[in-house]
Structures are given as structure tokens and as C-alpha cells.
Amino acid sequence: MQQKTQPAPAPPPEFQEGGIATMDAAALIRILTDAGSPEFQKAKACQRIGELGAKEAVPALASLLGNEHLSAYARYGLEPIADPTADEALRAALPKLKGNLLIGVINSIGKRRDAQAEPALAKMIYGADPYVARAAAAALGNIGGVSAIEDLQAALAKTQGMTRMAVADAGLLCAERLLAEGERDRALALYASLSAAGMPGPARLAAMSGIIREETSISRPR
Amino acid sequence: MLGTPYGGLPGRLPQEPLRSASRFPPADSAHGALDGREVIRRPQQDLRPPNARRHGNHIEQFHRVVHEHRIFPLARQCGDPTPDISGKRLHFPKRRQFGLPIAGEPRQRFFIQLHVRWYNRHANAVSVPARHQRLKHALRRQPDLASHRLGIQRRRIHLVLSQLVPNAKCIQQSHCVGLHAVQRSVPNQDKIRVDTTMTTRRQILKTALAPIVARSVVLGQRAGAVAPSDKIVFGGIGIGARGEHDLSKLLNFSQARFVAVCDVRNERREAVKSMVDQKYGNHDCQMYDDHYALLARPDIDAVLIATGDRWHTPLAILAAQHGKDVYCEKPCSMSIEESRALADAFRRYNRIYQAGCQRRNGANFQLCKDLLKSGALGKLQTLYANVGPSVNWPPLPSRDWLAAEALPPRELLDWDRWLGPAPWRPYNSEYVRGGWRNYYDFHGGGILEWGSHTVDLCQWAAELDDTQPVEYQPVGANTGPYQVLCKYANGVNLVMRDDGWDGSLKTGSCSFRIEGDQGWVETGDATRIECSPNIKPLLRPTESASLALVNHVEDLLRSIKTRQLPRASAAAAANSHIVCHAAFIAFQRGKKLTWDPGKREFTNDDIANRMRSRALREPWRV
Numbered sequence: 001m002q003q004k005t006q007p008a009p010a011p012p013p014e015f016q017e018g019g020i021a022t023m024d025a026a027a028l029i030r031i032l033t034d035a036g037s038p039e040f041q042k043a044k045a046c047q048r049i050g051e052l053g054a055k056e057a058v059p060a061l062a063s064l065l066g067n068e069h070l071s072a073y074a075r076y077g078l079e080p081i082a083d084p085t086a087d088e089a090l091r092a093a094l095p096k097l098k099g100n101l102l103i104g105v106i107n108s109i110g111k112r113r114d115a116q117a118e119p120a121l122a123k124m125i126y127g128a129d130p131y132v133a134r135a136a137a138a139a140l141g142n143i144g145g146v147s148a149i150e151d152l153q154a155a156l157a158k159t160q161g162m163t164r165m166a167v168a169d170a171g172l173l174c175a176e177r178l179l180a181e182g183e184r185d186r187a188l189a190l191y192a193s194l195s196a197a198g199m200p201g202p203a204r205l206a207a208m209s210g211i212i213r214e215e216t217s218i219s220r221p222r
Numbered sequence: 223m224l225g226t227p228y229g230g231l232p233g234r235l236p237q238e239p240l241r242s243a244s245r246f247p248p249a250d251s252a253h254g255a256l257d258g259r260e261v262i263r264r265p266q267q268d269l270r271p272p273n274a275r276r277h278g279n280h281i282e283q284f285h286r287v288v289h290e291h292r293i294f295p296l297a298r299q300c301g302d303p304t305p306d307i308s309g310k311r312l313h314f315p316k317r318r319q320f321g322l323p324i325a326g327e328p329r330q331r332f333f334i335q336l337h338v339r340w341y342n343r344h345a346n347a348v349s350v351p352a353r354h355q356r357l358k359h360a361l362r363r364q365p366d367l368a369s370h371r372l373g374i375q376r377r378r379i380h381l382v383l384s385q386l387v388p389n390a391k392c393i394q395q396s397h398c399v400g401l402h403a404v405q406r407s408v409p410n411q412d413k414i415r416v417d418t419t420m421t422t423r424r425q426i427l428k429t430a431l432a433p434i435v436a437r438s439v440v441l442g443q444r445a446g447a448v449a450p451s452d453k454i455v456f457g458g459i460g461i462g463a464r465g466e467h468d469l470s471k472l473l474n475f476s477q478a479r480f481v482a483v484c485d486v487r488n489e490r491r492e493a494v495k496s497m498v499d500q501k502y503g504n505h506d507c508q509m510y511d512d513h514y515a516l517l518a519r520p521d522i523d524a525v526l527i528a529t530g531d532r533w534h535t536p537l538a539i540l541a542a543q544h545g546k547d548v549y550c551e552k553p554c555s556m557s558i559e560e561s562r563a564l565a566d567a568f569r570r571y572n573r574i575y576q577a578g579c580q581r582r583n584g585a586n587f588q589l590c591k592d593l594l595k596s597g598a599l600g601k602l603q604t605l606y607a608n609v610g611p612s613v614n615w616p617p618l619p620s621r622d623w624l625a626a627e628a629l630p631p632r633e634l635l636d637w638d639r640w641l642g643p644a645p646w647r648p649y650n651s652e653y654v655r656g657g658w659r660n661y662y663d664f665h666g667g668g669i670l671e672w673g674s675h676t677v678d679l680c681q682w683a684a685e686l687d688d689t690q691p692v693e694y695q696p697v698g699a700n701t702g703p704y705q706v707l708c709k710y711a712n713g714v715n716l717v718m719r720d721d722g723w724d725g726s727l728k729t730g731s732c733s734f735r736i737e738g739d740q741g742w743v744e745t746g747d748a749t750r751i752e753c754s755p756n757i758k759p760l761l762r763p764t765e766s767a768s769l770a771l772v773n774h775v776e777d778l779l780r781s782i783k784t785r786q787l788p789r790a791s792a793a794a795a796a797n798s799h800i801v802c803h804a805a806f807i808a809f810q811r812g813k814k815l816t817w818d819p820g821k822r823e824f825t826n827d828d829i830a831n832r833m834r835s836r837a838l839r840e841p842w843r844v
Contacts (some may be wrong), residue, residue, distance in 0.1 A: 011625070021621070100840040104839070108837065
């Protein structure tokens with residue numbers, strides 16, 4: 001428990017949100033597309049657009065995905081927009097980015113569960129950048145579905161170390177999703193493959209736990 | 223055992239200790255009651271055969287364990303397999319099955335069928351070193367999982383059941399019951415059974431310890447001493463002022479050993495190392511600036527996370543994925559989405575998570591809960607959660623940035639890691655000194671800061687840990703006074719308010735109040751309990767509220783050993799944090815919001831639904 005004892009220093013005028021919090025989508029897009037807009041205003045405009053869910057702002061947001069300081073803000077705006085154009089913008093950014101910026105876009109794709117990105121993500125698991133590979137595996141786990149599971153199971157046999165750990169974690173997520181969707185047998189089969197010898201220890205224990213939970217559940221078919 | 227930090231309650235109030243105690247009656251009870259009168263029972267002659275007399279303690283212990291651990295027969299499958307120890311002869315039905323109802327998740331029941339092998343015959347026939355040797359030998363034959371855990375700490379073995387089944391109170395006494403729920407071929411097992419057939423220790427070592435497990439209590443433990451191998455090894459991440467307070471309590475427990483600290487600030491790394499080394503009288507505490515390096519250490523069992531709020535969920539989930547148990551300071555999450563991810567991850571990985579909501583283990587708070595549960599307050603009407611004066615942390619934190627300052631060398635402060643999952647902003651030393659609070663990207667305002675304690679207390683006291691209110695009505699201004707009026711589906715009200723903080727009742731900070739239709743009670747960090755006149759005769763002195771943290775750490779250590787859920791588990795913390803986040807969003811939206819706890823979405827506002835989640839800065843994710 002901490003008590004504040006001294007007043008915090010006041011933010012300078014150029015770093016005060018001011019009227020941005022109440023702007024409409026058109027005004028926010030103007031801030032984003034104006035090359036002269038300060039970084040701070042663009043950041044706040046992205047966050048506000050995310051709350052409004054303005055799909056017309058997708059191109060303006062997508063243009064910031066390669067900006068080291070504003071990429072997270074751009075995804076802040078894109079992630080909640082319930083329109084396929086946001087998915088398309090994120091997919092289109094995949095080949096253009098690398099490193100952390102690419103990982104951020106992959107994370108957003110996983111969060112939005114964009115199944116159309118599966119082929120690209122599956123290839124990334126075997127890429128040179130292990131951090132990108134782990135992000136791709138996690139995204140596939142979030143997306144779930146038949147082809148994602150197949151990709152992950154194939155990757156289990158071909159990856160190692162931390163990447164394999166990420167693949168196994170994604171597999172656990174897929175198994176839980178299968179159970180939620182009533183695909184009990186397939187979920188148990190996936191758990192079984194994840195609990196095999198050689199799997200990362202924590203994931204293996206989690207898979208065994210999943211089997212026990214399901215096999216001993218009172219709702220288990222008998 | 224936690225014990226009872228207060229003196230018990232008369233009349234209608236339960237006389238149980240804080241933790242549910244054994245249902246098994248005392249074996250040596252010589253007193254009984256008949257028609258309300260106390261009678262003295264004569265000691266009965268022991269009619270059991272010599273073998274039973276010799277092993278009587280073990281058998282009674284087994285019977286007690288059966289009751290304590292709620293191993294009840296699955297009547298439909300196996301009739302009544304409870305061993306009969308009341309008669310003249312022992313009777314253990316062979317290969318009978320027991321069901322173990324597990325209360326892992328709230329209101330969720332799992333029936334675990336276990337293979338329990340009763341091996342009292344040779345319980346004391348083999349020396350401890352010999353048992354140890356055999357155990358090691360058995361474990362060496364498990365090259366995969368066993369070596370993963372035991373390569374460095376061979377003597378630290380965990381009962382497989384305790385690792386696999388949430389909240390399963392495992393039977394760990396080596397002299398009592400050998401237990402091994404899971405065999406090597408678990409995936410191929412149709413079911414895991416419990417049987418009561420006699421077996422030898424050798425058989426158990428050969429077959430039962432399959433994929434692993436078991437803390438060294440299985441190896442025998444001297445009373446009063448904690449073997450180095452039985453200590454719970456901790457690492458710490460982001461130990462600032464609050465974390466240091468947590469750590470100071472943890473270091474006082476002989477069962478715990480703190481071996482490593484990770485921080486993005488050199489100053490904090492060295493301060494914590496100095497504190498730990500001074501306590502232990504050595505120089506062993508290792509320093510890291512990368513949390514992956516700390517989490518990769520196989521000898522670390524659990525981590526203490528006391529970073530800024532933005533890091534809490536991502537780090538806790540990473541720790542679970544690395545097989546670590548966690549004590550994490552509150553607020554535990556930055557959004558509703560993070561709260562869900564946190565609970566899901568700890569359920570998935572079966573790790574122990576204790577949120578820093580230590581008042582759940584405060585005796586005065588517990589007494590208030592007991593008063594409600596006993597019915598003394600009547601039917602629950604309203605819960606009040608004080609969320610602190612808005613002059614400290616207003617409900618709506620600032621979205622501004624502080625002026626940019628020159629970035630210090632990375633050796634002194636890794637600003638990129640300090641920001642972590644929060645969106646980028648220019649460096650200012652005020653943030654690092656603790657001024658990050660009250661900035662939206664780092665903080666959830668007064669509602670999250672204090673509600674994570676007091677709303678959490680309300681949910682716990684009312685036994686509403688598995689749900690959230692369905693309505694959120696903000697009232698008042700950001701400068702205070704303000705309230706958020708919430709209502710649960712069962713009609714109970716929850717009021718978050720900023721004007722009750724150490725108010726006229728002087729119950730102290732983080733106070734909460736319970737109002738029933740027959741009385742009310744309020745308490746806080748001042749320990750004192752205020753109540754309606756009809757409740758006063760029921761009050762008893764309690765231990766100081768300041769001891770809550772000590773109890774809370776003890777609760778964590780016990781949970782790590784027994785694999786029982788601690789009081790502030792991930793699921794409970796997630797639900798109480800979701801309440802706070804929903805109230806925070808309602809205050810931002812300035813309108814009444816309705817919430818569906820099942821679907822975890824607002825039913826009357828799309829913008830509010832979009833605010834359930836925050837994008838994390840690359841490369842972090844939950």
C-alpha cells in the first residue's frame with residue numbers, strides 16, 4: 001500500500017490530451033494523416049479511435065505500424081475494430097516488418113483470431129528469428145481450428161527449446177478450445193500428444209492435468 | 223495450520239478455525255455427550271489383532287486422511303469401500319475405488335479416481351538413506367520429466383497428483399499412504415483408480431513414482447527442521463518498496479529460500495541482493511536484468527512479482543509457463559482481458575497463484591466474514607468497498623505525458639523494459655520514482671488501486687468469488703466524492719465509495735463494510751471492528767491487521783506444498799479485478815453499464831466492450 005505524498009509534476013502543454021478525448025473519428029483521422037501532427041497527438045488519437053472502433057481509420061492506423069514509437073498505439077486502435085479491413089491491414093503488414101514490430105502485429109493477429117493469417121504464421125514458426133517464431137506459435141494457438149492444430153503438431157516435432165515451449169503452450173490453448181467446442185476426442189488426442197515424453201515439462205504436466213480434468217469430470221460421457 | 227487468530231465465536235457462530243478442519247473426530251476423545259449431559263467414557267479394550275494394534279496409528283491416520291481429504295466412495299461404482307476400523311478386525315476391500323471430489327475451481331467438482339496403495343506393513347522397515355537411494359534410482363529411470371526437475375534438486379520430488387490436480391490435498395506422509403495418481407501411460411489410461419491393496423515400499427518406488435513427483439516429505443522429515451531440499455526456492459522480479467515489504471516477511475519463513483532478483487534498475491537489484499545476503503549471511507543472491515534468465519533457473523520454485531501493474535499479468539503468465547508458482551502484488555491486471563488470461567493460464571498449468579490481497583488472511587476481516595456467514599447480520603443487503611480519497615488516486619487517471627528527460631545509461635535503468643507492455647512514451651524520472659501511478663497507461667486509478675483490495679474483500683466475504691455484479695452506475699465527479707453503485711444478480715448491492723476511507727468510524731485504510739437486514743459490521747487496517755449494537759456481544763479481540771501479510775505469505779507457502787488453492791487464487795483475483803475494471807470503464811463512460819458475467823461482456827455499450835482490452839507493446843503478450 002502506498003500513499004502519494006507529493007503532487008506529481010504537471011505535464012507540459014504539448015503532452016496534454018485536452019480535446020482529443022472528445023473528438024470524433026474524422027478529426028482523429030486528420031491528426032493521424034497530418035505529417036505535422038506531433039507524436040503525442042497521434043498516440044492519443046490512436047487510443048481514442050480504438051475506443052470508437054472507427055473502421056474508416058484503418059488505413060491511417062495501418063500506416064503507423066512500422067513506427068517504432070507509435071506501432072503499439074496503432075494496434076491499440078486496430079485491435080478492437082470489428083471489421084475485416086483491420087485484419088487485412090495487419091496481414092498486409094507481415095511481410096513489411098521485422099523484429100519487435102513484426103511480433104506486435106503477429107500478437108494482434110492472434111488476438112483477433114484471424115484464420116486467414118494461418119499459412120503465413122505457420123511458416124514463421126520455422127523462421128530465423130526465434131522470438132518471431134514463438135509469437136507466431138502463440139498466435140496460431142489463439143486462432144485454433146483444424147489447420148492451426150495440424151501446423152502446431154507438425155511444429156512440435158520440428159522445433160526445440162523455447163520455441164517448442166511456445167508451440168506446446170499454443171497446443172494447450174487449442175485443446176481447451178476444442179473442449180469448449182465439444183470436440184472431446186480430438187482435444188484428448190491433442191493432450192495426449194502434448195503429454196508425451198520429451199515435451200517441455202510444464203506443458204507436459206499441464207497436458208496430463210487436462211486429461212485428468214476431462215477424464216474425471218462429472219460431465220464425462222460414460 | 224493457520225490456526226485461529228481470534229478467540230472463536232459464541233452462539234450461532236461457527237467454532238471452526240479459519241481453515242476447514244478435519245471432520246474426523248479426535249481419536250483419543252474420552253468424552254461424549256448424552257442427552258445434553260457430559261459423560262465420561264471408559265477406555266475400551268483394544269480388541270484388535272496384534273497386527274492391527276501394531277499398525278493402529280497408521281490405520282487411523284489413513285482413515286483420518288480419507289476424511290480430511292474427502293475421499294468418499296463413489297457409491298454407484300464401488301459400494302462402500304471405507305475401511306472398517308471400528309470392529310475387531312481390519313478389512314480393506316481389495317481394489318475398490320475411491321472418488322476424490324476436488325474443489326479446485328469454485329463450484330466446480332472434479333472426481334478423481336486414484337490408485338492409493340496402503341503400505342503400512344513396511345512403513346518403518348527401511349532407513350531414510352536407503353529409501354532416498356531407491357527413490358533416486360527409480361527417478362533416474364524417468365529421463366525426461368524426472369531429470370527436468372531433479373537434475374539439480376534430486377531430493378525435491380513432488381507428488382504427481384499435487385502437480386496435476388488443482389487443489390488436491392495430497393497425502394504426503396511417507397508413513398501414511400503412498401500415493402500416485404498418474405502412471406507413466408496416463409494418456410492411455412481410461413481411468414486412474416484408487417485401491418487399498420497392501421503393497422510394499424519397493425513396489426511403490428517401482429511403479430508409482432512414475433512421471434514423478436513428491437516433495438521430500440516423502441523421504442521423511444525431521445520434526446521442527448526444514449531440510450534444505452524441502453525449502454521452497456524463490457526468485458523476485460521488480461522488487462521495489464512494496465516488494466521489499468513482501469520480501470521482508472518471506473525471508474522470515476524458514477521454509478522459504480530467496481536466491482535471485484531481477485530488476486531493470488541496477489539500484490534495486492543491488493538493494494535487494496544486499497537485503498537478502500544480509501539476512502542469510504552470505505553472498506549467494508544472484509542478480510538478473512532479464513526475467514527470462516531468472517525464470518529459466520530450474521531450482522527456482524516460485525517467484526515474487528512486485529513490478530508496476532503493467533507487468534503483473536504478462537510476468538505471472540510467463541512464470542506459470544515456466545512451471546513456477548507465483549506471489550504477485552496487486553492490482554493483478556490492466557484489463558478485463560488480462561484478468562481472464564491470468565486465471566486461464568494458472569488453471570491450465572496448475573500453478574499456485576497468490577495475489578497480493580493479503581487482507582483475506584487478516585483476522586479482523588475474517589471475523590467480519592464469519593459474522594456474515596453465521597447469519598448474525600441477517601440476509602446480506604449491501605457491501606461497501608472503500609476505494610480511497612480521490613485526492614490521492616482519482617477514478618480517472620491522466621492520459622498525459624510528462625516532459626522528456628535525458629535517458630540514463632542502460633546499465634542503470636533499462637527504460638524499454640521498464641515500460642514493458644505499456645505503450646511507449648518519453649523517459650521521465652518521475653515515473654521511475656513511483657510517479658507512474660495515476661497515468662492511464664500504467665494505472666487503473668483509485669478504483670483499481672484500492673478496489674483490488676476492498677472489492678476483493680467484499681467478493682470474498684460474500685462468497686461471490688466466482689462472479690461479478692451485473693450493473694455498474696457511476697455517481698459523482700473525478701475530483702470526488704464519487705461512488706460506483708453495483709448490483710449482483712442475486713440483488714446484493716456493492717458500493718464502491720471514496721468517502722468512507724478512515725472516516726468517522728476510524729476503521730482505517732482499505733476498510734470494507736457488510737450490511738445485512740439484521741446488522742452491520744465494518745473493519746479496516748486499524749484492526750478495530752465497528753458494528754451495530756446487536757453484533758457487539760459477538761465480537762472478540764483479533765490479532766492486528768498488520769499481521770495479514772505474514773499470514774498471507776504463510777498461506778502461499780502452505781499452498782505450494784499442499785497444492786491447495788490459496789485464499790487469493792488467480793481465479794478469485796481475476797473475478798474481483800474484473801469487477802474493478804468494469805467499474806473503471808463505467809466511470810470513464812459516465813453512464814450505467816450492464817454486464818453479463820457469463821459472457822464477460824457489457825450488454826448495453828459497444829465502446830465499453832472495446833475497452834475490455836488494451837494492446838500490449840511489442841514484443842509482450844498475454
